Amino acid sequence: MEIVEETPYRFRMPVHGAMRVPGIVFASRELLPSAQEDRSLEQVANVATLPGIVAASYAMPDVHWGYGFPIGGVAATDIEAGGVVSPGGVGFDISCGVRLLASAVHRAELGSRLAALMDTLGRTVPRGMYRGSVWRLTGPGQLERVLTGGAGYAVDSGHGVARDLDRCEDGGRVEDADPSLVSRRAFERGLGQVGSLGSGNHFLEVQAVEEIYDDTAAAAFGLRRDQVCVMIHCGSRGLGHQVCTDYVRAMERVMSRYDIQVPDRQLACAPVVSREGGDYLRALAAATNYARANRQLLTETARRAFESHLGGGLDLVYDVSHNLATIETHEVNGRARRLCVHRKGATRALPPRHPRLPADLANTGQPTLIPGTMGTASYVLAGVAGSPAFHSTCHGAGRTRGRHAAARGVDGRALRQELESRGIAVRGTSWKGLAEEAPGAYKDITAVVEASEGAGLGRKVARLAPLGVVKG
Numbered sequence: 001m002e003i004v005e006e007t008p009y010r011f012r013m014p015v016h017g018a019m020r021v022p023g024i025v026f027a028s029r030e031l032l033p034s035a036q037e038d039r040s041l042e043q044v045a046n047v048a049t050l051p052g053i054v055a056a057s058y059a060m061p062d063v064h065w066g067y068g069f070p071i072g073g074v075a076a077t078d079i080e081a082g083g084v085v086s087p088g089g090v091g092f093d094i095s096c097g098v099r100l101l102a103s104a105v106h107r108a109e110l111g112s113r114l115a116a117l118m119d120t121l122g123r124t125v126p127r128g129m130y131r132g133s134v135w136r137l138t139g140p141g142q143l144e145r146v147l148t149g150g151a152g153y154a155v156d157s158g159h160g161v162a163r164d165l166d167r168c169e170d171g172g173r174v175e176d177a178d179p180s181l182v183s184r185r186a187f188e189r190g191l192g193q194v195g196s197l198g199s200g201n202h203f204l205e206v207q208a209v210e211e212i213y214d215d216t217a218a219a220a221f222g223l224r225r226d227q228v229c230v231m232i233h234c235g236s237r238g239l240g241h242q243v244c245t246d247y248v249r250a251m252e253r254v255m256s257r258y259d260i261q262v263p264d265r266q267l268a269c270a271p272v273v274s275r276e277g278g279d280y281l282r283a284l285a286a287a288t289n290y291a292r293a294n295r296q297l298l299t300e301t302a303r304r305a306f307e308s309h310l311g312g313g314l315d316l317v318y319d320v321s322h323n324l325a326t327i328e329t330h331e332v333n334g335r336a337r338r339l340c341v342h343r344k345g346a347t348r349a350l351p352p353r354h355p356r357l358p359a360d361l362a363n364t365g366q367p368t369l370i371p372g373t374m375g376t377a378s379y380v381l382a383g384v385a386g387s388p389a390f391h392s393t394c395h396g397a398g399r400t401r402g403r404h405a406a407a408r409g410v411d412g413r414a415l416r417q418e419l420e421s422r423g424i425a426v427r428g429t430s431w432k433g434l435a436e437e438a439p440g441a442y443k444d445i446t447a448v449v450e451a452s453e454g455a456g457l458g459r460k461v462a463r464l465a466p467l468g469v470v471k472g
Contacts, residue, residue: 001013001041001042001045002014002016003023003025003032003041005029007455008028008029008454009026009027009028009061009451009454009455010024010025010026010388010455011024011025011026011027011032012024012025013025013041013044013045013048015048016045017045017049018049018263019045019048019049019057020048020049020050020051020053021048021053021054021055021056021057022048022056022057023041023044023045023047023048023056023057023058023059024056024057024058024059024388024389025041025044025058025059025063026058026059026060026061026388026389026451026452026455026457027059027061027063027451027455028061028447028450028451028454030444030447031061031062031443031447031448031451033063033064038064038065038400039065040059040063040064040065040066040070040071040072041059041070043065043066043068043069043070043073043264044057044058044059044063044070044073045057046068046262046263046264046267047068047069047070047073047075047089047267048075049262049263049267050075050077050084050086050262050267050269051077051082051083051084051260051269051271052077052078052079052081052082052083052084052271053075053076053077053078053083054076054077054078054081054083054332054337054339055076055332055390056389057073057074057075058073058074058075058346058389058390058392059072059073059074060072060073060074060345060346060389060392060393060394060395060452060457061394061398061443061447061448061451061452061455062345062394062395062396062397062398062443062448063345063398064398064399064400066088066091066344066345067088067091067092067266068086068088068089068264068266068267068268069086069088069089069091069267069342069344070344070345071091071344071345071398071399072344072345072346072394072395072398073089073342073343073344073345073346074341074342074343074344074346074389074390074392075089075341075342076328076330076339076340076341076342076390077272077339077340077342078332078337078338078339079272079273079327079337079338079339079340080337080338082271083271083272083339083340084260084269084270084271084272084277084340085269085270085271085272085277085280085281085325085340085342086251086267086268086269086325086342087244087247087248087251087268087269087280088248088266088267088268088269088344089267089269089325089342089344090244090284090323090324090325090342090343090344091244091323091344091345092240092241092244092245093198093235093236093237093240093241093323094235094236094240094243094244094284094287094288094291094323094324095235095236095240095287095288095290095291095292095321095323095324096233096234096235096236096240096291096321096322096323097169097233097234097235097291097295097319097320097321097322097323097347098231098232098233098319098320098322098347098369098370098371098395099168099231099232099295099298099299099316099318099319099320099369100229100230100231100232100316100317100318100319100367100369100380101229101230101231101232101299101302101303101314101315101316101317102221102222102223102227102229102314102315102317103227103228103229103230103306103310103312103313103314103315104227104312104313105227105228105306105310105312106226106227106228107208107226107227107228107467108226109228109310110208110228110310110467113309113310114206114425114467114468115425116309117206117305117306117309117310117468118206118425118427118468118470119427120305120308120309121204121206121301121302121305121427121468121470122427122470124301124304124305125196125197125204125298125301125302125470126193126195126196126197127196127197127198127199127202127429127470127471127472128197128198128199128429128472129198129199133192133193133194133195133196133297134194134195134196134297134298134300134301135154135159135194135195135297137191137192137194139191140187140191143179143187143190143191143194144179146194146289146290146293147177147179147182147286147287147289147290148173148177148179148286148289149173149289149293150172150173150174150177150288150289150290150292150293150296151164151165151168151172151173151289151292151293151295151296151319152165152171152172152173153173153289153293154293154296154297155172155296159296159297159300160296160299160300163315163316164296164299164316166358167316167317167318167319167358168292168296168316168318168319169318169319169320169321169348170292170356172292172296172319173289173292174285174288174289175285176281176282176285177282177285177286177288177289178279178282178283178285178286179286181279181282181283181286182239182243182283182286182287183242183243183246185242185246186238186239186242186243186246186287187239189237189238189239189241189242190236190237190238190239190240190242190290193237193238193239193294194290194293194294194297195293195294195297195298195300195301196234196237196294196298197232197234197298197470197472198234198235198237198472199429199433199472200403200433200436200437200472201233201373201396201437201472202233202234202235202471202472203231203232203233203371203374203469203470203471203472204230204231204232204233204298204302204469204470205230205231205232205233205371205378205466205467205468205469205470206228206229206230206425206466206467206468206469207228207229207230207231207378207464207465207466207467208226208227208228208229208464208465208467209223209224209225209226209227209229209462209463209464210225210377210462210463210464210465211225211462211463212224212225212461212462213459213460213461213462213463214382214459214460214461214462216363216364217364217365217382217461218380218461218462220360220361220363220364221317221318221361221364221367221380221461221462222315222317223317223380223461223462228467229317229464230302230306230314231369231371231378231464232295232298232299232302233371234291234294234295234298234472235291235294235321235323236287236288236290236291236294237290237294239287239290240287240290240291243283243284243286243287246283247276247279247280247283248266248268250276250279250280251268251269251270251276251280252265252268254270254274254276255268255269255270258270258271258274272327272340281325281327284324284325288321288324291321292319292321295319299314299316302314317367317369317380318366318367318369320347320348320366320367320368320369321347321348322343322344322345322346322347322395322396323343323344323345324342324343324348325340325341325342325343326340326341326343326348327339327340327341328341328390330390339390341390341392343392345395345396345398346389346392346393346394346395347368347369347370347392347393347394347395348366348368348383348391348392349365349366349368349381349382349383349384349387349391349392349393349457349458350365350366350383350391351365351366351383351384351385351386351387351391352364352365352383352384352385354366354383354391364382365382365383365384365458365459366382366383367380367381367382367461368380368381368382368383368393368458369381370393370394370395370396370445370448370449370452371396371397371445372396372397372439372442372445372466373396373397373437373438373439373441373442373445374415374419374424374426374434374437374438374439374466374469374471375418375419375422375424375439375466376397376439376442376445376466377445377446377463377464377465377466378445378463378464378466379445379449379460379461379462379463379464380460380461380462380463380464381393381449381452381453381458381459381460381461382458382459382461383458384456384457384458384459386456387456387457387458388455388456388457389457392457393452393457393458394448394449394451394452394457396442396445396448397442397443397444397445397448398442398443398448399441399442399443400441400442400443401440401441402441403436403437403441404436405441406435406436406437406438406440406441407432407435407436409438409440410435410438410440410441411431411435412428412430412431412432412433412434412435413431415434415435415438416428416431416434423467424466424467424468424469425467425468425469426468426469426471427468427469427470427471428471429471429472433471433472434471437471
């Protein structure tokens with residue numbers, strides 16, 4: 001597979017075979033996936049065959065193998081030109097994302113109270129494959145209100161404050177959600193999980209601001225050096241997984257009706273303007289609202305723990321998703337076009353003065369939250385003007401080893417001891433789960449962020465160091 005280095009942080013895959021547009025990979029040579037070890041570049045080429053795709057099939061610096069689309073993939077289709085929507089371009093964990101909360105506590109004030117704080121968080125944050133939730137919903141009717149109201153419904157029900165919604169992407173709620181298009185099985189899976197981390201790479205992490213790169217943006221975001229923060233990474237749990245499963249199957253059945261052929265069945269899709277495409281987008285909106293409410297509930301849990309141990313609360317810096325398909329208007333070849341923008345393992349990064357930004361962030365650009373993995377730094381970036389991939393950037397470190405391979409090579413007990421010897425308190429659910437998320441199973445987060453900045457996808461604002469982590 002031919003790939004040409006255009007700049008130190010941009011590689012082009014020329015159009016070949018059934019590709020309609022080129023592939024563009026934003027990465028350094030160090031981060032570029034190896035064709036022998038990771039077939040994600042093949043997936044970049046496959047995505048470039050989708051009907052209606054415009055500009056390019058993009059890959060972020062943290063790109064790695066995924067379901068249909070690579071994780072770290074971005075693709076936009078022109079709705080008026082037969083553009084499709086593909087559940088594989090969003091993924092199973094719909095609206096999985098990151099939320100950052102800032103406290104008034106200085107790192108030095110935390111001191112010996114960290115262990116007790118982490119014990120409380122470890123006890124009160126539901127996590128694991130199926131375990132519990134913060135909010136005990138009364139039944140499907142209340143779950144419907146979560147699916148239409150998102151974080152707004154959670155706040156209206158007493159789980160947060162109005163300002164939370166100002167600092168949440170889309171105000172914490174997306175329009176056009178239709179719970180009737182969410183299957184009964186998805187309802188069953190989601191009913192008992194509102195306010196829970198889940199498993200895998202999901203986490204709630206206590207952090208400290210270690211370095212500020214942009215004083216003006218950091219001040220607007222509410223960040224300062226040595227400030228204690230909380231970062232939450234989770235999504236739509238079993239409900240979102242089931243929505244994706246249901247609509248992949250539905251689209252597989254109808255592709256021939258729309259004369260669509262794809263090189264990989266995991267790219268099953270339908271035109272955005274079709275009944276199936278529209279149904280998926282409305283079910284997607286419902287699952288997105290579930291994820292926003294989920295992070296809002298976990299925010300309240302973290303706030304209670306901080307108030308109990310430190311006498312202070314937590315203010316929301318921002319909440320942003322990295323698994324979505326959204327209808328947006330962008331200029332393509334000199335003309336404004338309505339596009340369906342897929343971001344799978346990629347974060348929207350609106351530039352300064354974008355109309356969708358809250359007024360107090362208009363001059364800085366949107367905060368984008370880039371988590372590391374256990375024991376490594378996380379970053380806060382800001383959106384920049386002229387971003388080359390529909391205002392998108394990376395979403396994290398990106399795996400280099402699968403979970404099974406990581407677990408075979410790492411001892412969970414030894415990993416926890418090593419992290420705690422560095423002053424990082426760890427509260428996990430199993431030794432195997434910790435081993436699967438070992439830092440060595442991921443790319444270097446600093447290199448990923450440097451490549452994102454070098455490619456013009458965003459700019460660094462702050463680096464945060466881990467102090468304690470509750471793992472899913």
